[in-house]
Amino acid sequence: MITAGKPHPSRWIYLGFVWMTLLLVFVPLATTVWVAFFSNKLVSFPPEGYTVSWFAQALTLEAFRNGFLLSFQVAVGASLVAVCLGVPAALAIARHRFPGRELINTILMSPLMIPAIVAGTAIYIFYIEVQIRSDVQFAATVYGLMLAHTLIAIPWVLRLLVASLSGIDPAIEEASLSLGASRITTFVRVTLPLIRPGITAGVLFGFIASFGDLEKSLLLVGPGRITLPIAMVNYLEYRADPTIMAVATIQVLIIAIALIISDRFVRLGRTF
Amino acid sequence: MTAIETIQAPSDGRVAAGKRGRSLAPYALSGPALVFVSLLLMLPLLMMLRLSFNKYDAAQMYIEAFTFENYVRFFQDEFYRQVLWTTLWISAVTTVFCLVGGLAVAYFMARTTSPFLKRYLIIVIVLPLFMGNVARTAGWIILLNNKGPLNFLLERFNLTDGPIQMLYTSGAVVAGLTSVLLPFMIVTLNSVMNNIDVSLEEASLNLGASPLTTFRRVVLPLLMPGIFAGSILCFILSMNAYATPVLVGGPQFNMMAPTIYKQMTAIMNWPFAAALAFMLISLTVLLTVVSAVLFEGAAKRTGVIR
Numbered sequence: 001m002i003t004a005g006k007p008h009p010s011r012w013i014y015l016g017f018v019w020m021t022l023l024l025v026f027v028p029l030a031t032t033v034w035v036a037f038f039s040n041k042l043v044s045f046p047p048e049g050y051t052v053s054w055f056a057q058a059l060t061l062e063a064f065r066n067g068f069l070l071s072f073q074v075a076v077g078a079s080l081v082a083v084c085l086g087v088p089a090a091l092a093i094a095r096h097r098f099p100g101r102e103l104i105n106t107i108l109m110s111p112l113m114i115p116a117i118v119a120g121t122a123i124y125i126f127y128i129e130v131q132i133r134s135d136v137q138f139a140a141t142v143y144g145l146m147l148a149h150t151l152i153a154i155p156w157v158l159r160l161l162v163a164s165l166s167g168i169d170p171a172i173e174e175a176s177l178s179l180g181a182s183r184i185t186t187f188v189r190v191t192l193p194l195i196r197p198g199i200t201a202g203v204l205f206g207f208i209a210s211f212g213d214l215e216k217s218l219l220l221v222g223p224g225r226i227t228l229p230i231a232m233v234n235y236l237e238y239r240a241d242p243t244i245m246a247v248a249t250i251q252v253l254i255i256a257i258a259l260i261i262s263d264r265f266v267r268l269g270r271t272f
Numbered sequence: 273m274t275a276i277e278t279i280q281a282p283s284d285g286r287v288a289a290g291k292r293g294r295s296l297a298p299y300a301l302s303g304p305a306l307v308f309v310s311l312l313l314m315l316p317l318l319m320m321l322r323l324s325f326n327k328y329d330a331a332q333m334y335i336e337a338f339t340f341e342n343y344v345r346f347f348q349d350e351f352y353r354q355v356l357w358t359t360l361w362i363s364a365v366t367t368v369f370c371l372v373g374g375l376a377v378a379y380f381m382a383r384t385t386s387p388f389l390k391r392y393l394i395i396v397i398v399l400p401l402f403m404g405n406v407a408r409t410a411g412w413i414i415l416l417n418n419k420g421p422l423n424f425l426l427e428r429f430n431l432t433d434g435p436i437q438m439l440y441t442s443g444a445v446v447a448g449l450t451s452v453l454l455p456f457m458i459v460t461l462n463s464v465m466n467n468i469d470v471s472l473e474e475a476s477l478n479l480g481a482s483p484l485t486t487f488r489r490v491v492l493p494l495l496m497p498g499i500f501a502g503s504i505l506c507f508i509l510s511m512n513a514y515a516t517p518v519l520v521g522g523p524q525f526n527m528m529a530p531t532i533y534k535q536m537t538a539i540m541n542w543p544f545a546a547a548l549a550f551m552l553i554s555l556t557v558l559l560t561v562v563s564a565v566l567f568e569g570a571a572k573r574t575g576v577i578r
Contacts, residue, residue: 010484018380021373024451025400028411031421035414043414045424085305092301104302107309115512115556117529118320118549119313121536125323125546126316151312154305212404215514218533232406236519240413248407255402263395 029252036245043241054246064247066224067231071211073142074227078149079157079206083199085150086157091191093158094165095173105158112155116215123148124219140222148220152213153206160205164198165191197265204262208255317553324546334543342547352531352548356555359528362442362517363510366449370506371499373450374457378498379491381458382465394462397455405452409519412448413439416520440522448516453509457502464498500567508556528552 039049058064092098093105111119127138138144172194176186214229221230228251235244324342326334346352381393400408414420418435426432438444468491476486492499517527528548535545 014376015380017373018376021377021454024373024447025397025454028408028415028448028451029400029403031411031414032407035411042419043417044419045421085308088301089305092298096298096301098298101298104306107314108302108305111309111313113508114313114317115508115529115553117512117514117532118553119317121532121545121549122316122320123312124536125320125542126312129319147312151309154309158305208402212402214404214406215512215529218514219536229404229406232410233515233519236406236410236413240410240417245410245414248410252403252407255404256399259399259402 032245032248033252035242036249038242041241054242055250057243058246058250061243061247063226063231063235064228067226067228068250070142070145070225071228074145074149075207075210077142077146078210079153079203081146081150082153082157082206083203086154086161086202087195087199090158090161090165091187094162095170108158109155111151116213117218119151120148120216120219123151123216127220139220140225142225145217145220145225145227148216149210149213152209152216156205156209157202160202161195161198164195164201168194201262201265204258204265208258208262211258212251212255320546321550323543324550326543328541328543333540342544343551345544346547346551351526355526355528355531356551358442358526359511362445362449362527363507365446366453366510367503367507369446369450370453370457371503373454374461374502375495375499377454377458378461378465379487381462382468383470394459397458397462400452401455401459405515406519408452409448409515412444412451412516412520416444416447439520440525442521442525445517445521445525445527448520449510449513452513452516453506456505456509460502460505461495461498464495464501468494496567500563504560504563508560511556512552 035043036054037050037052038047038054039051040047089104089108093101093108124139127144131137131139138147168191173186173190176190177183181189212229213227214233217227217230221227226234228247232244232247232251235247323334325338325340327337327339327341329335346356377397381389381397384390384393415422416438417423418437418439420438422438423432423435426436427434472490472494473486476490477483481489512529513527514529514533517525518530521527529552532545532548532552535541535548539545
């Protein structure tokens with residue numbers, strides 16, 4: 001705010017409100033992390049003491065270990081496939097003007113706009129219809145999940161790569177072309193090295209978006225194949241104890257690390 | 273070569289069209305991604321729409337038909353009308369709270385003189401956007417519990433006799449959703465706020481307007497596009513929320529997203545679930561379009577945009 005000479009009394013109310021709002025965002029997350037260290041199994045306040053044993057306990061629970069492995073596997077696969085599809089698409093959107101460009105861009109960004117629970121339901125119905133007709137199972141398989149999660153990652157890859165490409169002067173590519181390099185050589189030797197930070201950020205954001213997804217995956221998981229967020233919700237519906245808070249803390253840590261790494265490639269503050 | 277072509281490019285606004293303008297390259301490049309999204313999202317959505325006109329049959333899931341009975345049932349059944357109503361009012365209240373809190377925080381972030389806050393506050397706000405809402409909703413379960421810190425403090429200071437039931441109430445759902453969605457609002461408002469010239473406010477203050485008047489008469493009108501975009505985003509996301517109503521609202525609290533999931537899994541009435549899902553998505557789109565039209569009309573009248 002501008003300090004225009006004399007401080008206004010309402011300024012304190014305003015500042016108080018700002019920090020209250022920020023607390024509303026952060027207190028729940030802080031509570032989750034805090035409770036993960038409580039020594040009493042039944043959560044009550046104030047805590048009887050502190051321990052780190054719930055983290056070890058969390059690692060022994062099979063539902064969470066498998067959930068973590070599945071989520072990790074799906075997120076890695078989905079973000080890599082999304083990059084393979086997204087890099088050429090981003091080149092088309094950022095470097096060409098052609099009829100239908102807006103429409104194609106809207107369709108490729110649509111997984112971000114269409115409500116996740118609706119999309120998840122539609123994909124599940126689609127998988128089952130395919131299975132009835134061709135006997136190929138997608139629902140409740142790793143590949144089915146990976147395909148659906150690729151959908152989650154594509155808009156992020158596209159958004160970050162288009163931003164990255166529009167920051168690069170096309171004249172550099174044109175210089176390469178006019179000096180006799182083929183389009184493919186130009187892409188591999190000139191464009192690709194220039195957009196590498198964008199690609200890395202695209203993979204990381206695709207990973208993060210897929211790793212944290214709950215709603216799209218709800219119907220697509222099967223017995224014994226449950227992603228980490230769904231395993232967490234299933235557990236939380238019955239118990240909110242320090243063990244699940246430890247699991248949540250680990251999940252938050254993984255995502256935070258991925259975000260800090262991405263911040264090195266694209267300034268988070270400027271991407272939004 | 274290309275530079276000259278660019279300069280001489282047709283004046284229909286397609287800068288840099290050049291000779292590549294009519295080539296098939298962009299279609300070939302975007303083709304794979306386009307086919308992927310169409311096949312895995314557009315086609316399934318159409319199939320879901322078709323399924324919503326089928327008849328439910330307990331023995332074989334559904335019978336091919338073309339009937340509106342699933343939609344008729346939705347509007348006739350008191351229970352589902354109630355679910356829709358709850359979803360709508362919870363989303364509306366959540367959006368208003370997000371807007372009020374978001375305005376304060378976004379304004380503070382844009383106008384703070386501390387370089388430390390300027391650099392790190394936005395990162396700290398962006399982080400929760402990607403944390404997934406399960407970890408934060410878990411925190412709310414603890415906070416609002418009968419044995420949670422809020423009830424502990426209330427009893428400690430003798431404000432209440434016994435614990436107050438806070439978990440499993442609609443207030444809890446609104447609080448949880450507001451907390452989860454606030455970062456979306458703040459980030460949206462912040463991006464618009466950054467483009468507003470400080471000197472406009474300084475001029476208003478110099479001419480004797482109070483800070484509140486300056487905010488209301490100068491900043492707010494300029495912020496309208498951000499307010500609109502942020503509110504739409506928060507409203508859509510809370511209309512479709514799953515984790516918060518399930519975990520903080522409890523099993524008796526029904527909103528649209530959990531109801532669709534229940535219809536698909538526990539009740540196995542797919543045509544009706546498809547109709548519910550289609551109602552949800554079309555209602556979301558309809559409200560977005562209507563408010564966009566209303567907003568544009570209002571903005572033109574007040575001269576915010578020309």
